[in-house]
Amino acid sequence: MADLEQFRTETRAWLEANCPPEMREPVRGEDDIYWGGRRATFKNDAQKAWLEACIAKGYTVPMWPKEYGGAGLSAPEAKVLREEMGRINARPPLSSFGIWMLGPALLHFGTEGQKQRFLNEIARGEIRWCQGYSEPGSGSDLVSLQTFGEDKGDHWVVNGQKIWTSYADHADWIFCLVRTDKENKYGGITFMLFDMASEGVTTKPIKLISGSSPFCETFFDNVAVPKSYGDDVPAYVGTINRGWDVAKYLLGHEREMISGADGGERQAAIGAAMKRHAAKTGDDIDPVLRAELAMFDVDALAYAAMGEKFLDEIKVGKAHPAQPNMMKYAGTELNKRRHELMMAVGGSRALEWESEATEGGKPAKNWLRTKANSIEGGTSEVMLNVIAKRILDLPGA
């Protein structure tokens, strides 16, 4: 405990010295998030300085081992770092699907050669990854996916289409589920890694109801994917035809992430902020709305405690392996409710689609965005199915 307090003191001092004031402001727009990659540009010097300081310290991926670009922090140390960053509202220096998804898969299933190469690239923000999972005919029933890689000896020729590929149009590489055996549903999928600049890859952004296009359709037209990128660096994670194991492992991570389990309680309750917000526009909060806000805050603060408990338990292997599904279900349903209430408090002002006061319709756009929360990464209904089957052990589930 004394060591941990020492670590806290050091971390606080390091953050004080290295986190620029601009990086302690709330994230206001997409361009405030640094995603890295070959084509990335910094919004300002502060963003660059903050990233570089974190890379040098291993803090873009604090819990990864030092040899792969991390800081090798223990779980309690990482919690302290999170708390201290939260205390000063420090922005994450780097966001990426490489950190959240591919990295954990490689740490678990990757070869040493893959870890050396890909993890270090991810930690330094050099390569931006996207995830090729869903297909037009394979949403909730992901395992029915059809994108096919024909075996040509030293390479595959991949044909097919992915959908809902987040930021595919900005990504450098893709980790992609490809069918390599048509006879074997679960045991015929390979988890491939390849360059989005490969010939035959095209992307087409999908415009959403929020007006933004975070997702793409991604087409593969005779894309040649080599089986290896060098000594001990295969182009697939795990084993050929056993990619579903990796995908399932990663879905756990994705659900955990979407659940906002580590969001912390400071972001959870909204009632007080809503009252201040209403006061600014000279509005009062209706007593019935106040009651709904209070009930929401009860649920949100309770959920924040659940998030804390879940993360604590995961670290020592106490959490039920299917618990991320429960977190994802509860967290996303809560977030939808949060934005419904924020819209209610915002009134007609929150309806503005293009105005300075709303920074370009942010309340409405954020509200619409949350509707995807309970669809992406497994729908709420799929989560409930999984809980019924794996946790409650209900028959025929």
Place this chain on the structure above:
Amino acid sequence: MPLYHNEDQAMLADTARGFIAEEGNIAKQLRHWRDRNCKDGFGHALWKQMAEMGFTGMLVEEADGGLGMGHVEAGIVLEEIGRNLTPSPFLTSSVLAATALKHGSADLKGRYLPGLIAGDSVFAVAIDETAKHRPERITTRAEKSGNGFKLSGAKSFVIQGASADMIVVAARTSGADDDADGITLFAVPKDAAGMSHDSVRLVDSSMATHTRFDGVELDGDAVIGEIDGGRAVLDAMLLAGRVGAAAEGVGVARGAMDMTVDYLKQRKQFGKLIGEFQALQHRASHLYSEVEIARAVTIKAQQLLDGGSTHAELMASVAKAKVAKTARLAVQEGVQMHGGIGMTDEYDIGLYMKRDRALAEFLGDAFYHANRVAELSGY
């Protein structure tokens, strides 16, 4: 501190679970005493056994003969009490009254704590004066009288009031009814002249009283804590009690849920186990999710309270409200998914519904505590 039980607490949980399932189960306690129309509504023999297990004095300081444990530990016992619907004086005596007595004089502690620890004494608390919990308003008056006080007024929802050897009474010694200050807590012995009980059986078969104080003469040494400074003691007692009631509610919710999920795996209709129907699976999964969350925030509140955190009050109200909502969901889904037999007295699921109703009302329901969350958050 991680939000799960440490090794000692996990061991205590194992012990408590085994013991209460064996000795405190529904057939042996709740139904047994209910069917005999027991005037106490609980069994003294079990209370004595709980003393032998070390439960009765777990929150009492070691210096005062107790185990000096915290609310996480008390919550462990309460969760099992909730799961088994065990009628016992634990929450009122070992949590609420014991917390008040922490603020009492050495003389008061010496008078009451040994009996509690030994399982010979039962204590009650008299706070509410109307049908809804509203401790902000105290109208029962204690007037100075010689070296002591004269207590006048009426209290309601005094759980096990008629069985209690001592009742902790919150009374006003100065100021107006709604003032925060001017409250004094008294330890009123059972034989106090002028105290009378109107005993009623509640929906969950527990016993409560409407208690009247008609000029009850009390010595100055019946005062718990400071004269006129009782609000702090009352708040500490309410805080401990609410966190404890939340833990018991988690047990009620888990008990009802487990029973219901088991039933889904046994009952057949349309040639199938009803647990195969997705309409029921999704409801059960949603319930599971809510129960997990309610349990997490309850442990959070216990830890904050044990750590002396300033957030404990907010989180206690979050926990009490969340548990009240969740246990309500658990018992309603429980009865509905049991179908017709869920309405019969023979099946236990209905007993969970009754207990939830009474427990949720005790020390403030979901509405009271959600409102409190709003107030404590500044809106």
